[in-house]
Each structure stands twice: as structure tokens, then as C-alpha cells.
Amino acid sequence: MTTTAAAESQPFQAEVAELLDLMVHSVYSETDIFLRELISNASDACDKLRYEAIAHPELIADGAPPAIRIAPDKAANTLTVADTGIGMDRQELIDNLGTIARSGTKSFLAKLTEAKDGANLIGQFGVGFYAAFMVAEKIVVTSRRAGSDEVWVWTSAGGSGFEIAPASEEDARRVARGTEIVLHLKPDAAKYLEAYEIERIVREYSDNIQFPILLAAAEGEPRQINLASALWQRSKSELKPEDYAQAYKQIAGAFDEPAMTLHYRAEGRQSYAVLLFAPSQKAFDLFQVERKGKVKLYVRRVFIADDAELLPAYLRFIRGVIDSEDLPLNISREMLQNNPQLAQIRKAVTGRVIGELETIGEKEPETFAKIWDAFGPVIKEGLWEDFERREKLLALSRFTTTSGENRSLKQYVDDLKPNQTEIYYLVGDSIERLKSNPKLESARARGIEVLLLTDPVDAFWTSAPLDFGGKPLKSLSQGDVDFGLIPLTDTDEKKDEPEADAATTIALIKDALGERVSDVRASQRLTASASCLVAGGDARDRALERLLAQQNRGAVTKPILEVNLRHPLVAALAGDTAQAKDLSLLLFEQAQILDGEMPDDPAAFASRLNQLVLRGMGK
């Protein structure tokens, strides 16, 4: 019995209350995961104790090895999961089991509300401990922080809050170190009291937990039901794909299958074991500002840190473990950043990951397409950040182009048109919009492939001068393009239409547009449309400018208006000086709209258009 005299009620943080409400009232098919989450927390707690004990060996002076104990009690209808790990003091119980200290919680909850089966999302987000409320109507957590005399009891039946109280003597005696979690099961969760069910779940989800998991059923001695070895230390030959899949799910807390598994041991100047995975599904927090990595650092099987920046930020979707034989165990988390040995490991492992992705790209294009689909926009951040590996990352990249999907630059270069010396691209918001962009017309008439780039990061990496295989990348909305030497394939291009008089027409338009543009010139890009806007040769691409302007970073420079001298509207302009100003403005505004921009004065645009239409109708 716990003493209730000093019990204190505390409310849950609003997000927790909302989450619990969702868990209790929605029917999730995969309730089994609650056990995985509790075991994973228990294992983390054992990891943390081992780490703290390096500097404070007195914490484990009792000699009790870290372990996890699962005890079903049919008579009491309770399931207990206990560990001899780090434990929690009063404040930690309040903070850790009453709040969710994670950015993105709000948007996650909104998604969870919409989703039919939230289990997958729960896995992505890791609601962790709270998953236990799917099967329990009441949870009692008794915990002793390692080295402390105090033991505290946290009790909650879900709802809006929990109680916190000091433990009774009896409870305190029982919990010598670590955390004991007692689940008072809901009537429909009685199956979790069966030893075979518990064993099944542990085998399925938690076999690779490093610490022994003991099952203490009513009859007989407690027995170990997991393998309790660090999988990454085992040799590849004894492991099956299922073992890896399970290790991935357990290490990453994920539900999907790994799309890439990389397991090796480096020997030489440094020895370390590497077990890394690429998920096949996107994590919800991939684009958060912190861009934190998720590869765990171990030193000789002892967990050291969750995010030791073992890979560059553009590989932050990779999950897994690196276990070093050489780093000092007492390396502080602060020292990790400047450690030269770690820098070497980082460099070598980054190279291996990229190499493995290359191999998958060549040998298993379908798997690679999955990885690229989920993480391409992240990998492309490397084109901007990792100068050293830019060439390799460009070779890895896949693009939607005017010729198809999932095209590599190698394929692009293999299919160059005669006399084509550049790789063309266009940056914009959506593939559909880009496909109808007039700037593609002349390229299309020559069968020239154009990369259609729609990820926000595309505007950035393309702003640096780049080439692939000696062919520079060139934007179709920036500077001059000259397709003159590339033969036409589309005979529709109106080569023999009469051209408007260039000098007069351009002078008229320039005069009409004044300060709106930096220049007006005859276009090489257009065949069917009348006009388009481009950036000057040394100005930023217009898509990047728009993006920066939206974030109030950098002013928008004046564009260049290109006109198609064979277009009847442009031809008409020179012959009708009375209407030249309206027609010029219309050419400018049309071009803005085609780029996804609003004309500066939409009402004036509409009225101008109406007048011209009426005139055309002879009214």
C-alpha cells in the first residue's frame, strides 16, 4: 500500500490529456506495442545507469546487474514491468510522465485524430509510456533514482491528471533501484497476463534488447526470454533478414521495414561496429529546425549518446548504432563534438552510407526509388552543404524531368541531344505548373530534357555553380539560353512566321514598362507563348528570390521580360502605338501569372484585359 497522506494531485499537460483521450477512445489494432515501449524505456534506463556509473561507480555498488523483469499476476489482474535502471526522482516523474517535451506534438495530435489506425503514427512519434493506457485502466509507477533514499509513487487512471506521493516503507523496500510499473489491466486486455503472449511479443519486438528480460510467471523461477546480446556485435553470417528487421524496429521504434541495412565492422586505426538502417517511410519530424540525427553512439556496448552527430544532417533519416572500441568510456557528451577520433568515424561512415545508397541505386532501383521518394529532399540538402561530396550526391539524386520520373543525371547525360552541352532545369512549386511553363517551349521543340525541381531545397542548391560530368547545370529562368545549335525535332516551331521588328517593338515595350523590368529582349525560349520573365545571368533564380522574399530575406530584383517576336500579340504591338502600353503591360502581367505570381494590381489587369477583349470583339 502506498501512503496517501502526502499524495498530491497534478494535472497533465494539455497535450498529454488530449493524447490519452485519443488512445483510450480510438480502437488501435496494435495494442501489443505498449509492452515494447515499456521495455524500451526500461532498457534506456539501464543504458543511462551504465553511463552514469562510469563517473559514479557507487551507483551500482550493490552489484545488481541491470535487468528488466516482467511479472503477470492473474489474481490481481496486473502486469508489472520493472527495471533496475536509473530510476526517476519526484520531479522527473512529474516532468517525464506528465508532459510531452517534444516539438511537433500539436501537429502530430492533429494527424492522430484524423488517422483511422494510429498505431503506425504512434510508432513514428513514439508516444512511449502513454501507450500503456491502451491496455491499462490504472497505472502505478514506483521509482527510486539510483543512489537516492527517496522512493516516489506516481498513479494515474488516465483522464486529466495523476497523483504523486512518497512510497510506503514496503514499496520502498521492494524497489531498491530503478522503476516498477504496474498496469491494472482493462477487462479486454487480460491476454497480456498469459506467459506465452508476453514471450511472443518480446520475441517479436524486443529480442535484441541488450539487457536480460526475465519473465516471472506465477509458477517456477523467473526465466530469461530474450537473447540479450547486442546484435551489431554478432557476425553477419549468423543473422537473417528477419533479425535485422526486428533490430531496426526495436532500435528505431519503427513499424516499417528497413529499406537499407548496413552492418559491418571497421578494423584498423580504429575499431567499431556499425549497424545502420534507412527506413522505408518518412518520419514526421524530418523537417524540424533542429535537423537532429538519430544514430546512437555506444562505446564497448555502453550507450553514450542519442545524437552524437555521427552523420551529417542531410543523412538524419538514417537510424541505428555505432559502437566504438577505442573511445574513452568516460567521454562527456560535450566532448563528442570536437573529438578527432569521432570525426574520423563520421567521415568514414558517411562515405560508407553514401556508397551503400549508390549500390542500391544501381542494383535495386525499386528499393532506391522508395528511399529517394521518402528522403530525397533531405539528401539534396547535402548538395548545398557538403561541398566535398557534391559530385557523389548529384549522382545519387533522382529527378522528375520532362522525359520521365526517377531520372538520374547519368541517364540525362547519356541522352543529351546533338550539340547539347548543358543540363537544363526549371525550379517551381509544382510539376503540373512547371510542365505548362512557357520557358520549356523551345526546349520541348528540340526534345531537350529539362529537370523539373519542386522541393524547397532545390532553389538553394541550384544557386551554386554546378556541373555533372563536365556539363554545367543551367536554369531556364535565368540568363540567356541559346539552343541555336541544337536541331529542332518538333516541326511545329513557327520558324517561318514573320518576326516583328525587334528594335521598334522592344523599345515600345521598354518604354511602357519603365521601372518594372530591368530589360526587355527577344526570347530564345518561347515558341508558342508571347512572353516570360527571367532573371539576369548573375541574379538569383526567380524561384529562390520568391522563396527568400517570402521569408523576408533579400529583396526581389527586377526581372527581364522576354518576348516572342513571332507571336501575333507582340507583332500587333508595333503596329498599334495607341494600344502599345496596354499590350505591353498585359505581356508582363501574363508572364507574372505563368510564374505563379500575382500581377501588382489585379484590378487594373482585369480591366485592361476586358477592354482589349471588347476591342477585339469590335465593341
Ligand SMILES: Nc1ncnc2c1ncn2[C@@H]1O[C@H](COP(=O)(O)OP(=O)(O)OP(=O)(O)O)[C@@H](O)[C@H]1O
Ligand atoms: N523505466 C523508466 N526508467 C526511467 N525513466 C523512464 C522510464 N520510463 C520512462 N522514463 C522517462 O520518461 C520519459 C518519457 O518516456 P516516454 O516513453 O513517454 O518517451 P521517450 O522514451 O522519451 O520517447 P520514445 O518513446 O520516443 O523513446 C523518458 O524519456 C524517460 O526519461
